[in-house]
Amino acid sequence: MSADARRRHARPLWAMLCALCLSAIIAAPAPAGNAGKAAASAQRLAPDFTLTDLDGRAHSLHEMRRDGHVLLIFWATDCVYCHALLPEFKRAQARYGGRGLTVAAINIGGEHRQEVAAYVRDYGVNYLTLTERAHNLDVAQAYGVLGTPTVVLVSPAGRVLYYGHKLPDLERWLTSEPHPS
Numbered sequence: 001m002s003a004d005a006r007r008r009h010a011r012p013l014w015a016m017l018c019a020l021c022l023s024a025i026i027a028a029p030a031p032a033g034n035a036g037k038a039a040a041s042a043q044r045l046a047p048d049f050t051l052t053d054l055d056g057r058a059h060s061l062h063e064m065r066r067d068g069h070v071l072l073i074f075w076a077t078d079c080v081y082c083h084a085l086l087p088e089f090k091r092a093q094a095r096y097g098g099r100g101l102t103v104a105a106i107n108i109g110g111e112h113r114q115e116v117a118a119y120v121r122d123y124g125v126n127y128l129t130l131t132e133r134a135h136n137l138d139v140a141q142a143y144g145v146l147g148t149p150t151v152v153l154v155s156p157a158g159r160v161l162y163y164g165h166k167l168p169d170l171e172r173w174l175t176s177e178p179h180p181s
Contacts, residue, residue: 046070046154047142051106051130054117059104059130065156068100069174074140074150076109077119081165082149086123088167093127096170100156103127108140108148 050060064070073089075082093103105127107116116131130136143152143163153162153173162168 044160045158046152046160047139048158049135049139049142051132051135051139054113054120054129054131059128061154061158064102064104065154065158067102068156069102069161070154071101071103071170072143072152072154073103073105074108074143074145074148074152075105076107076148077111077115078109079148083123085149085167086125090124090126092167092170096174097127099174101170101174105129106136106139107131108136108145 046061048061050058052058061070061072071092073082089103089105092101097103105125107129110133111119111131112133113131116129119125120129140150143150147165149165151162151164151167152160153168153170155161161173
């Protein structure tokens with residue numbers, strides 16, 4: 001077979017190989033490390049939800065946003081990092097709670113309401129704690145949460161301003177994204 005003939009036969013094979021590789025790249029899932037950030041990326045609208053607090057009262061994100069920004073903390077009672085950040089979360093509530101920030105912790109550890117209530121009492125948690133075992137994981141999934149703690153700051157307009165694993169610079173966000181009057 002001549003060199004020209006080999007090239008003519010190789011072209012369809014090469015095109016098929018390229019098409020196969022391209023389709024594999026397109027169909028491949030995003031790396032796990034980026035899945036959560038992609039799901040709740042900044043400036044995306046925050047998924048609305050309604051969950052109950054320790055007293056059984058329902059709270060929706062939509063209603064909480066009426067008071068200003070909402071800081072969502074996805075956590076678990078056995079999360080060492082959550083416990084280490086607890087003083088910062090409590091300070092954020094004390095400092096900004098009356099200035100248009102609602103701090104709402106969503107327990108995703110699967111603990112029963114009594115276990116969560118004991119933790120909140122024992123450690124003096126001073127912010128809203130939402131614990132509804134049947135739906136907390138649905139909310140975590142909607143936000144792309146892969147681990148605890150995951151912190152999400154939502155603007156009064158419902159946009160995700162911050163998504164990460166530590167407390168954001170609240171002063172910066174609360175002054176640059178003021179509550180619409």
